[in-house]
Amino acid sequence: MGDLEPHIFAVAEEAYTKLEREQKDQAIIVSGESGAGKTVSAKNIMLYFATVGGASTKTQVEKKVLASSPIMEAIGNAKTTRNDNSSRFGKFVEIHFDEQYHIQGASMRTYLLEKSRVMFQAPDERNYHIFYQMCAARDQLKDLHLDHQDKFHYLN
Known part of the structure; x- marks a missing residue:
């Protein structure tokens, strides 16, 4: 992909292209420090996959996949000193594609919810x-x- 830092859409495109060409499952791992933009990157990956299928309008499945993000953020995100919308849990998302490589569905597993935040928040959080x-x-x-x-x- 070159010498520059990869744009998240380029990473998603590479995975999608390999999925089509090699017909093998692909994985994108989004990691980084607090406030680095992991949640936004994951949303942009899902948005990319929802738009590359060639259809001019999103299907109900694609809309549901994209609509899951604000729900998960409401339940699992909180304001911290470093980030007003900090994810306080991890998630593993699988996006399922049909034979034409359109989104067919998705599954999500969450883990490591910061349970202590319900009872205690640090100052300014x-x-x-x-x-x-x-x-x-x-x-x-x-x-x-x-x-x-x-x-x-x-x-x-």
């Missing part, structure tokens, strides 16, 4: 996004009897 989102939507979630986030010890 926050709990998981989902708790604040639920409090912000308390008018739509009346059955849950939620209050403003300031009323919850674990959100302050």
